[in-house]
Amino acid sequence: MLQGDSRNLPLQGLVQSLDLNRQQGTLTVRCGRIERSFALIGRSLTPITSSDRRNSVLPDALARLRILETEEYQNVLESLGNPTAPGDALIECQLLEREHAVGPLRTLLLEGVHEVFEWQAAHYSFEAGEVDRTRFLFNDPQIESALAFAVPSILMEVARREDEWARIRNTIPSRHQIYRLDCSEEAYNAIAENEIDTAGQREQIRRLLEEPRPLSSLIEEAPAAAFHLLLAVRNLIEDGHLQALTISEKEDLAERLRNKRQNGRLAAIYRSLLEDDADNHEITRRLVLLLEQRKVPHPELAELHHRLACHHGESGDQESALRSLRRRAEILVDDLDAQANLLIAVDAAGSRNEARSLRARIVEMGLQENPAVAAEAIEKTCDPGRREDLPWLEKCSELWVAADEPERAAALLRKVLEGSSNAGLPLAVLRRLARRLEAFDDKGAARWLLTADRKHRTDSERNRSLLVIGAVVLLGIAFASRGPTPSEAEASPTSPPPPSLATTPPPTPSPVQRFTAEIDIDRLVSKGLGLKKEGKYQAALDHFSTIDRSRLGPQVAHQVLQEAEKLQRYISSARSLFEQATALEVNGRIIEASRTYRRLLSEYPHSPTTAGLMVPVVLNTYPADAKVLIDGKPARVEKGILSVPAEKSVGIEVSRSGFENAREVIDARTGSRIDVFLQKIPERTISIGAQVDARPLLAGNLVITGSRNGSIEAHRISDGKLDWRHQLDGIGDALGGITRIGDRIVVVTSDAHIYSLSLKTGEPIAVRSLGEGRGLCRIAPVPNLLAASLLLVTSRGWVISLDNEDLSQEWAFAVGAIGEVAPVTTTEGVAVATSSGDILILDSSSGEERWRLPVGERVSALTSSGGQLLFGTHRGRIAACSVGSGKINWTSQLETSVSSIVEISRENFVATTVRGNLSAMVVESGKILWKRMGLSSGGTAPLLHQGILFCATADGRLNALSPRLGEVLWTFRSEGPLTAPVAAARGRVLVCDGQRRAHLLSLQLPDGGQQL
Known part of the structure; x- marks a missing residue:
């Protein structure tokens, strides 16, 4: 093992020599209580955990990204049993995204590596040989390769930072320049201890800062006060007041801060640049990207997205403008103006489904706060001649009424009635619109009612005439195509003259025929309504789709069309919610998926997607070696997740050796978690006769x-x-x-x-x-x-x-x-x-x-x-x-x-x-x-014995819990209430019941108690 001190040999010198010799092993650097470990493999340096797996650069990086605080990180790892690859465990728990691991997290980990080389009093040790793979932060090959930082690049960056810091040190004024140390040592000490008033110098600095000149010229003119000047500028940066800097100086300073990743001061520089030039869209874009990482207050970020959207719209980039407006609407969820602007952009882009959902939200918000803004947005995005926009225009008229502008509501209804003349709307719809207009304009409403009735009669007469003409033509063609009979051919060898095509009216149907046709129509409509009443929505939709509405009257045809549209919207919404729940389940978000399934079952119980639906349910306190039966049939449980049918409540039975079977009733419509308590079967129960x-x-x-x-x-x-x-x-x-x-x-x-x-x-x-x-x-x-x-x-x-x-x-x-x-x-x-x-x-x-x-x-x-x-x-x-x-x-x-x-x-x-x-x-x-x-x-009070926490309840249940996670391992139920587990020794627990009698339960507790 190679050991040393950074004061004798800098760390970069050690790493360079190891890299040149192609050494492989584990490098550990300590500075005070901080310890960092790295794996040196193949000319790359990879951060790993310490030997006791308590220290690494990962928790600091997660805290700076505001993903997990250090204490939360430690608690999560302890709850997971301190896994060998903490990064993979966080990804599996959905606390960390893979994109973050190879993106911003990698950048912060690299910054942590650079910071280690800046430690002044560090002790290091290098152990050559194979690196323990269990100490790696990630076992995923892609992430592991992304976190293997090249040693030459690290050494070059460390050298660049040292050179930059050396240049900064050379520009810092000396103490002689700062305090004019041509005086005695006593005077200098007095100045250093702030016993001499320096207010005059600071006042001079303040006046210099107020002059509209570059900062460099001010420093050249006042070298003795340069240190105070630089300090004052730094305070101005931190306070957000940068009027003393020119735009070019601000841009240079921003570039330096961006390279040093000092995001707080960089954001202040960007804001100051935008104050000087509000149309600088590149700075706006950079500030947006910076603030999206730091999670700043939402109103500022929303305003910046609004500026970007306006810029993209002027430049013709509608896709980017729509993206910015969507982000602004996500930030300002309750802002009606943001939602209205997004609706206008979405409608211009032609996204009908998104526009429909936005209109519904805007109508709901407009009825509560600002109906005029909501009405303006909906009126701009709806066409009076488009039939599907008619319900939204009716809602828009209600919003204008709520905004106390009846003239706008009347004008909108007139526009809708004028457009409806070309839309072919049923007479009932036209009459409903005219009655709405009647509240504001009696004469106009009466005129529109008369016009609608006249148009309806004219259309009906024209349709009847066309029907009669068509019937006569068909009848003539039929007679012309029919050949002569033998008797007619003998009697008249010559061909008869063609029949006359006189437009005689068809025979009027008898009252019996008309009554029978009306009965058939009523049967068709009643059958569809009956299917809907029985909950067979798909069958009802198929039935209404097969009805020929041309044979029906206007009112009945409109009723059939309206019912079919309602059923179609119902089934489409249910299918969309089902796809959302399925996607959540595939991504492993079981709790959210179960919640979405329950919402599907409660809001759309008659949807065809609920037929045969299996809902995932989380089994709490479920032991891994237990067997599960659903209605007597074996069921499969993966990672504590059980799929149960949604059509009915089912009985679940959990069995395990040494325990009594637990039976629960699960209804997928009401619960996403089920507590399964396995009752312990004591080896022996001894009652103390005292x-x-x-x-x-x-x-x-x-x-x-x-x-x-x-x-x-x-x-x-x-x-x-x-x-x-x-x-x-x-x-x-x-x-x-x-x-x-x-x-x-x-x-x-x-x-x-x-x-x-x-x-x-x-x-x-x-x-x-x-x-x-x-x-x-x-x-x-x-x-x-x-x-x-x-x-x-x-x-x-x-x-x-x-x-x-x-x-x-x-x-x-x-x-x-x-x-x-x-x-x-x-x-x-x-x-x-x-x-x-x-x-x-x-x-x-x-x-x-x-x-x-x-x-x-x-x-x-x-x-x-x-x-x-x-x-x-x-x-x-x-x-x-x-x-x-x-x-x-x-x-x-x-x-x-x-x-x-x-x-x-x-x-x-x-x-x-x-x-x-x-x-x-x-x-x-x-x-x-x-x-x-x-x-x-x-x-x-609970009782801790052999790593198990025992708690007694008044209903006679003795619960055995895991102290680390709080999970119920098993439970024992007595015949009467238990006051407390008062003592435990040698695998036996002593409890007392409500009759003041003691019972000894022999529960076969193993040593350590964690392997139950």
């Missing part, structure tokens, strides 16, 4: 229980039989709590009597009374391992320390009223919470108060972890303070009162609320990792 009034204790091979009548019993874990029993003297009870110290157990009664009993036989070893005036004991004693003592808390606010051996009192301290929170032993002393809202730290050896923290709320939970004191209040506040000083490090808020806090690892803990909700949080920051609702009884 009344349990105090919290029982697992000690060795025994279960120790205590009752109100003072009976202390020990039952064997193997069979639950009684091993020994001890009756406390007098009327003592065991409600003060039971704890174990070595080979003894300590029982405290509620009236402050302490009994030390042998764990093997139950014989008393020592008995002590705290005396009168100390109050009652309702909290179990807490062993203080640091001081080899036992801590008791009484109802009158006394904290008492007793010796472990003879139970003699070591010290006592009165802290005031104490709630129901047990004291906590820490490295700094004993932490006690008072009912008045204070937390105290008492010295373990003397009981003296070290510090007091006024919380201001009643503390309901208290524990210590990682050098911090974690506490929760009855108002849902949860916080962490330093054990040494009591300083609050962080505070968080839960939805309701905190009932318990349990440490699940050195870094994390779980807080339980009175509603039974669990929240896993980080000890150092209070960040919530996961939440689960209703998995624990409100007043009980």
Whole structure:
């Protein structure tokens, strides 16, 4: 292994020598707490993770792209089990796009490589040999090749940056130039310490900046003040005031900042250039691209897109103009003017479907805020002579009325009626339009009604005349084509004269014939409506399409056409939504796809696309080795995704060895996630035949229980039989709590009597009374391992320390009223919470108060972890303070009162609320990792045993959770409610039911508990 220091040999020198010798291996560079690792393979340098896979340049790049913050990145990787290729894992979770990986992310990773070469005090080491492939950020060959940066290019860029920085250093004025150091050293020190007023110099600089001259000439004229001048210009850049620079200087400065990727200052330069020249469309385009990366406030970006759209429209580039208007409309979703401009452009481009959806949105927005703008846009994009635009023009007239401009509404209706004369609209539509006009112009509406009726009668008479003429012509042709019969041929050997083509009217149908035809038409229409009523929309559409509307009257024909159009729109919309859901499912976005399928089923239940539809459903808490049956038939589950039929509710059955089968009913129309709880089958359940009034204790091979009548019993874990029993003297009870110290157990009664009993036989070893005036004991004693003592808390606010051996009192301290929170032993002393809202730290050896923290709320939970004191209040506040000083490090808020806090690892803990909700949080920051609702009884604390978190519920369910992810591994259901999992040892969990009886569940817990 080759090791060195950048002060002795620069890093670029090392990399150059390794590249010349064609070395291959792992390069590690450290600077303080920062560590970066690179793989040197084939004259290329690739960023990789550190040896412990905790440090890499990837999280910094993701944070700068605002994709994931560093803490979110770490939490995601921990939830995924710290995969070997974190980049591929992020792409698989759809947190990172492949285009970002080979685009902006690659640029930032390369910038991170360049920054490593700029470290001044770096230590490096190079280990030759094969590179560990598990340390690569991406395993995808395409992305991996894109992130393999050529060593010669890196070295050239590093050299260019050093030369540029050297030129910058040469242009910086010296201290003699800045402060005119022709004076004494004392004067210089006074100036450096700002004891001498330099306001005169700064005033001179301000006047120079106000002059309309180039910055270079100002620096030449005032070399002594050049440093202040440059500093002032830098402040002006950061504040956005660049009036002192010329346009050419701004462009040069922008080019330099763009090469150095200083996007914040570059955006300020671009804005200043646009203030000087608003028609500089190239600068506008660059600023748009820059702001799209930085996610700046939307109004500014929308205005820039509007400028680009105007420029593209003037230059004839309609496609680019339409693209800019679309982006502006996406940014200003609720801006009616942006949507209206997009509608005009889309209509000019000929996109009918997009224009139709935009019109619907504009009508909805116009009825709420600005109907005049919406009406103007719709009127511009609709043609009165086009039949499909008629409904939009009617909506437009309603918008003009809502805008309090009835004249515009009347003019629009007149234009529609004039255009409708050439559109061949039915009489009913013309009459409806005329009635709308009647509200504004009575005479005009009457004239249009009369004209419509006259036109209809004329058209009907002309159609009848043409029908009669056609019938006569056909009849004549038929007679002419018919040959003579034999009798006619004998009687008249010569051919008869041709029949006369007189225009005689056809025979008038009889009333019976007319009535029969009307009945047939009604049957045809009724059949289609019946199919629609039965939900057979496709069959109804096919039926209406086969009807010959020429045989129908105007009103009936219009009704048939309208029904057919409605059915066609319904089926088309359903098909579009189905294709959208299918695309989401193909791309792996199952939750969104399931949501879209449910929307399809709820909004379009009669669509033909729903026939035989299979909807993906996510199975929560689903074990990989379980078998799934749907209505008794085997089903396939891939990555926790199950496809269920949408036509009906189905029964799902999940089976696994060692568990009882779980049965659920799934309705694809209502849910996209299903909680499948596999019930654990205990190897053996042992009921302890004793009344349990105090919290029982697992000690060795025994279960120790205590009752109100003072009976202390020990039952064997193997069979639950009684091993020994001890009756406390007098009327003592065991409600003060039971704890174990070595080979003894300590029982405290509620009236402050302490009994030390042998764990093997139950014989008393020592008995002590705290005396009168100390109050009652309702909290179990807490062993203080640091001081080899036992801590008791009484109802009158006394904290008492007793010796472990003879139970003699070591010290006592009165802290005031104490709630129901047990004291906590820490490295700094004993932490006690008072009912008045204070937390105290008492010295373990003397009981003296070290510090007091006024919380201001009643503390309901208290524990210590990682050098911090974690506490929760009855108002849902949860916080962490330093054990040494009591300083609050962080505070968080839960939805309701905190009932318990349990440490699940050195870094994390779980807080339980009175509603039974669990929240896993980080000890150092209070960040919530996961939440689960209703998995624990409100007043009980979870239990961590062998890597499994046990929680009991009031409905008799014992839930086993993964502490890392919060997933329910399995559940056990008892016959009655469970109060809490009170203890666990050797693969057995001790629970208590509502009848004050204890049960031992042998659950075959493996070591580590994570392989269930």
